[in-house]
Amino acid sequence: MDSSFSRLNICTVCFLFVLATIGEGGRLLVIPQDGSHWLSMRAVVEKLSERGHEIVVVAPEVNLLFKESKYYTKMTYSVPYTPDDFAERFRLFSDQPFDEVPFLSMVVGAFKTMMYLLEMLFVNCESLLRNREIMRSLEESTFDALFTDPALPCGVILAEHLSIPSVYFFRGFPCGLENAITKCPDPVSYAPRCYSRYTDHMTFIQRLVNLFISFLETPLFKILYTRYQEIASELLKREVHLPTLYRNGSVWLLRYDFVLEYPRPVMPNMVFIGGINCEEGKRLSQEFEAIVNASGEHGIVVFSLGSMVSEIPMKKAMEIAAALGTIPQTVLWRYTGEVPSNLANNTRLVKWLPQNDLLAHPKARAFITHAGSHGIYEGICNAVPMVLMPLFGDQMDNAVRMESRGAGVTLNVLEMTSKDLSDALKAVIYDKTYKENIKRLSELHLDRPIHPLDLAVHWVEFVMKHKGAPHLRPAAHDLNWVQYHSIDVIAFLLAVVLIVLYISLECCLFCFRKCGWKKGRLNKKSKSKSQ
Amino acid sequence: MDSSFSRLNICTVCFLFVLATIGEGGRLLVIPQDGSHWLSMRAVVEKLSERGHEIVVVAPEVNLLFKESKYYTKMTYSVPYTPDDFAERFRLFSDQPFDEVPFLSMVVGAFKTMMYLLEMLFVNCESLLRNREIMRSLEESTFDALFTDPALPCGVILAEHLSIPSVYFFRGFPCGLENAITKCPDPVSYAPRCYSRYTDHMTFIQRLVNLFISFLETPLFKILYTRYQEIASELLKREVHLPTLYRNGSVWLLRYDFVLEYPRPVMPNMVFIGGINCEEGKRLSQEFEAIVNASGEHGIVVFSLGSMVSEIPMKKAMEIAAALGTIPQTVLWRYTGEVPSNLANNTRLVKWLPQNDLLAHPKARAFITHAGSHGIYEGICNAVPMVLMPLFGDQMDNAVRMESRGAGVTLNVLEMTSKDLSDALKAVIYDKTYKENIKRLSELHLDRPIHPLDLAVHWVEFVMKHKGAPHLRPAAHDLNWVQYHSIDVIAFLLAVVLIVLYISLECCLFCFRKCGWKKGRLNKKSKSKSQ
Known part of the structure; x- marks a missing residue:
């Protein structure tokens, strides 16, 4: 065991060396989401700061959890609502699940309060992207990468505007939109759609409903993000297709672990850091x-x-x-x-x-x-x-x-x-x-080879150091829908098969007619002879 | 930086602790493939041995690279060919690429020499599985896991026979059969098939050919593995479907890295350890x-x-x-x-x-x-x-x-x-x-968070410790082809649409007839009145 331990030590020294060399200070721009979204993202930001990176966190002046910190420079922008408005929208959202109303009213109520909250978050994004002072300051700074929670696309748009690579950190979109964006296959037969409450083992009816829910994903994306697309087009001064912007994310740090999530296809630029928030239990007060x-x-x-x-x-x-x-x-x-x-x-x-x-x-x-x-x-x-x-x-x-x-x-x-x-x-x-x-x-x-927090830090530093992770970008992004699904190839093959069948049939008919005609003529001749 | 370093050290100590606890000696059965396949697998075996595991490597008595070693117990079985036969088959295989013959003859020649070599490797497997003494010895031993190169399925069959979890370690099957087995989506539009010499950016014609090559995957599997299926059925005393046996592999350690491979969908039980064979350069002699x-x-x-x-x-x-x-x-x-x-x-x-x-x-x-x-x-x-x-x-x-x-x-x-x-x-x-x-x-x-060798060791130990990795097994394995592709659901929807259309059409026709009939009757009446 001694020799094994010494080999392990050498390996660990190498690992430390690699981490240490990566840790040479870069500059990171962080566009987070408020609330619980920020909790584990903050841990990554703090660790990156400890490793010598200079970090700028951009946040609205009215917020829940973005405190001043020794780990980063906080840059705030003004928003057109008061702390009371802000608290009220959150209160409505969190009270809604306790409304004792019929199911349909509950669904409508949940959608309404969600949109009411999202409206405010859109105003946040608009306030940032239209804030000339902050935007000029960001444009004049140099960042190695942008680190964002892409649940809402403000950071995604900003990364494009500033032409810097980005790392996404989050729990997942509603209805697994990250799969559509990353071109990650998402089999409707055993990957249950969000809000379905299904497991990965579905009955026929559940698979049917799951398929229906999957049809709602594109409209949902449009409802949630069309306004962002408009503001992105305005900022970037060109027609913007939001999913295309999203695809520029170099690495997706997803708070998934397969003891919780059902195993399903994934993409090489998805890194799983579920459980990143679990620390060792500290002594109680x-x-x-x-x-x-x-x-x-x-x-x-x-x-x-x-x-x-x-x-x-x-x-x-x-x-x-x-x-x-x-x-x-x-x-x-x-x-x-x-x-x-x-x-x-x-x-x-x-x-x-x-x-x-x-x-x-x-x-x-x-x-x-x-x-x-x-x-x-x-x-x-x-x-x-x-x-x-x-x-x-x-x-x-x-x-x-x-x-x-x-x-x-x-x-x-x-x-x-x-x-x-x-x-x-x-x-x-x-x-x-x-x-x-x-x-x-x-x-x-x-039982994992590396703690999710270290893994997240590694990949943010990777993108900062290598200016992205282009080797993890699938060629699927360069194909249109028809090409990706090989519909053109299959249509061509079908056409060839049909043409071959048609020609064969025509040949057969021709031969048949020829023979029939000869036979007919022979019959006629024999008839005329017999007459 | 001091504080960062101390945090890093704490983290490293945790990491060491986790590795150390995993490393408490288990028993591992290894069924490798000969030749270059064994090179990097041997490194994993040696490291596992250093970490206190007892390792048994089972190999044919006539072989290329399976030497005696302090790291493992070698168990050999007799084979019905001489070292000269063995060398001759390898020589024929390695000489074939230099035969200056027309393309078609070259393809046929390559196939023939490959099958000639594979025939010998099948005889190896047969000799092992029919060797009563060794089989009894293995049956009476207790192993925590079986570690095998599944390019040929001898280890896969043995794992099933001994009812122990298995870890696969290899470069990949011909034509990416690992994707078919693991139910990993393998888009034919940008994942080039083996031997195609295409990149992930294909022209229309290349995508067409790629599709054709993909049609050959199932027949290829049958050519390569039907005889193994027969011998497996004999050993397990039941009808065996080889892909189903393969699916029992808990973790696939694949010698892939996306700087070499083109990025494409993967599955959670695939672990990528490309470059595992690269050591730091030693001083030259x-x-x-x-x-x-x-x-x-x-x-x-x-x-x-x-x-x-x-x-x-x-x-x-x-x-x-x-x-x-x-x-x-x-x-x-x-x-x-x-x-x-x-x-x-x-x-x-x-x-x-x-x-x-x-x-x-x-x-x-x-x-x-x-x-x-x-x-x-x-x-x-x-x-x-x-x-x-x-x-x-x-x-x-x-x-x-x-x-x-x-x-x-x-x-x-x-x-x-x-x-x-x-x-x-x-x-x-x-x-x-x-x-x-x-x-x-x-x-x-x-630039990776952990060396591929440590990653491979981690996952072998994981499977040994937890008796597999069931949380990484996709539910896709429990669906048949029709269910997996949602063909039953789509057929049902189509049927519903057609029935609704038919009923609507019938209703319309009924109304039309009713109106037409009334009109007709009215016309008749008016005609008879006018007469």
């Missing part, structure tokens, strides 16, 4: 340590519906509180709303909780989560079985994935009763299969 | 150091047609010797045949050369190679422009790839004249673009 220790042998349940949800209707809160009272575990519930009057003794409401550190604690027995991707990965990393209450976005699909792997129970937050939640909690805590399944997923997830 | 130093400012040219080719026809050898004499560089030519009488003073014939170490020397100016994948990657790693003389197998395609990237010139070894070789050598040595291009490819290739 005295306050939380005391609560956890007091939980005794029963341990704790961690409960959070994410930073977006601060309040839920009192009726629902009371149902939840009642359910939490039925288990012997101590429940730590992150909740900033009004305290439900029936809150049991085992439940502690807190305004904030160190979610990952609590989940990493050996006493963690279950995790009640809204199934946001950050939380899900923290649950996986720490092998804590989950009760999933998806609210919006990709959360429904995340929840289905965890449930289909036997690592959690999904509840419909609107329809669930107190008993449903109580049963679900007891199941994931006392039915050993949930714990075994999440432990297996956790082991698979954590 | 005194003999070679002296030759290289004596080359002066002009430097050296390294020339090898691989270990398979020991002799070439004298006429061709003299043409080559004449060409080599036209450049001022010292040429080191690995050649064991008769010395050409016109050998110039600048050319040194050697029976063996330290290829990678010579290419790594700053005086290396060009590399004349048969375009085998090992050599090509050594050329890329060391950034030496190439003159490519492909002989058989994937070498034609490798050569096209290097040439299409502007890093080499391809020659047809049969048709080339002395002047062609001389011109090609002068081009790659004196035209700076070749050096610039190979340097760029080299930088892209070497």
Whole structure:
């Protein structure tokens, strides 16, 4: 083993050397998205800064999470709305899942509040691209690359305008538009479409619906991005096709891991960094340590519906509180709303909780989560079985994935009763299969040759150093739809086959007529002779 | 930078810890292929052995490269041919590319000698699977995984028989059969088929031919593997479908890198370890150091047609010797045949050369190679422009790839004249673009987060530890051809559309008849009234 260890050390020294040489300071422009999108992207930015790169983060002056930082220079631009407007739009968006209305109204409501929020985010982009001062400053600076969350295309447009290579970092588009953009095959037969709540094993009807949902992808892209296309055309002073701009992204850092996602085709310029947000559990503060220790042998349940949800209707809160009272575990519930009057003794409401550190604690027995991707990965990393209450976005699909792997129970937050939640909690805590399944997923997830954070840093530096990653760009981008699907080739072959068939048929007919005619003539002759 | 370095160190310690915990000795069964296939697989086996795993390599008693080793236990089985038979079949195979015969005869000849060689390799497999003593010994042993080169399916069959997970390690099947097996989409419009000599940018006619070649993949699979299917059915005592057995491979370690291969869709259980054979250049022996130093400012040219080719026809050898004499560089030519009488003073014939170490020397100016994948990657790693003389197998395609990237010139070894070789050598040595291009490819290739050897070791250990990698298995394997392509869903939709159209048409006709009839009756009535 000594010799093996020394070889390993040499290899590690090489690895360190490579990282060290890459780390010679470059300049990186960052165009992020606000909210949870920024959380793990910030970790990459901080690590890049530590490695000697100079980083400029461009953000709207009214925002949720873009704080001043020693790791980067923050450049803000003014926006035509107040912090109150901003908070109100987010509040409407996060309240909407709790509206008890018929299904169709719920869908329409969800779409409306989403578009209302997206409208503001478009205004952000417009404000940046029309801000002469900032744009001039960016044009006059030199950046090695642009690092952006491409969920909305402001960074994509800016990279084109500034003619710099870009790296995308994100969770995925609605309905896997990244597959359409990267020309990544996306088989509708076993790759479930977003919001479908299907797994990778679908019935005939589910495959049919999945196909229908896939038809909605292009219109959805148009609804979401047409206005960006217009503003891009204005800035770039030419007709712009947004998917073509998107294709210029050198590397797609996707927060996917195949213990959560269903395996399916991918492209060489997609790098998977799911679980990038999982850190090793840190020691708890005295306050939380005391609560956890007091939980005794029963341990704790961690409960959070994410930073977006601060309040839920009192009726629902009371149902939840009642359910939490039925288990012997101590429940730590992150909740900033009004305290439900029936809150049991085992439940502690807190305004904030160190979610990952609590989940990493050996006493963690279950995790009640809204199934946001950050939380899900923290649950996986720490092998804590989950009760999933998806609210919006990709959360429904995340929840289905965890449930289909036997690592959690999904509840419909609107329809669930107190008993449903109580049963679900007891199941994931006392039915050993949930714990075994999440432990297996956790082991698979954590057994990786390099930490996702280092992988992300590597690829950003790669693009900075080599001015892109052209060797990973598939030639598919140079083909049109007809060529890509070989329709012209197949049509040509069909035409040849038809022509050959036609000529053969004509020849046969000709021969037949010839023979028939001769026979006819012979018959005539023989008839005339016999007459 | 200090803080960055300390964070990096912590991360590296974690990485070491993960590797160290994985490295707790397991037992690995290795079923390799002989010849160059074994070269880089051996490096992985040796590293796994160093990390404390117990390794058993099963090989035929008559072989090329399976030597005794301190790294593994070699288990040999007898075969019904002599070393002379063995050498003769290899000789015929390696001599065939130099036969000066018409194209069609050449194709038939190549196919015949290939089948003649494959016949012997089938006999190997048969001898192993019917060797009761060895089979009993393997059945009674416990292995954590089977590590095999699946170019021929002996290891694949054995893994199924022993019910152990397997890891595949190889360069690729003829005609990308690995894509058909792994259900990896393989777009015929920009993924050139093997032996086509096309790039990823094809004309209409090339795409047509590419489609035709793709039609040959299934018959080729049948020609190559039907006999294995029969022997597998005999061993497993049930009807066996070989592609289904192949699908049980947990991880495919593919010696691909996208600086050489054209980017195209891949699957999550494909791990790319192209360039695994490139080591850092070691110090040359005194003999070679002296030759290289004596080359002066002009430097050296390294020339090898691989270990398979020991002799070439004298006429061709003299043409080559004449060409080599036209450049001022010292040429080191690995050649064991008769010395050409016109050998110039600048050319040194050697029976063996330290290829990678010579290419790594700053005086290396060009590399004349048969375009085998090992050599090509050594050329890329060391950034030496190439003159490519492909002989058989994937070498034609490798050569096209290097040439299409502007890093080499391809020659047809049969048709080339002395002047062609001389011109090609002068081009790659004196035209700076070749050096610039190979340097760029080299930088892209070497800038990776982890060395391919460590990556390969990681994934073998992963499969050993977790008894496979089921989370990377796509659900596509559970669909039949019709379901996978959604043909049933599309047919259903078409049927619905046709039925709706038919009913609508019938309704219209009914209404029309009704109206027409009424009108008709009215007309009749009016007529009868008017009469």
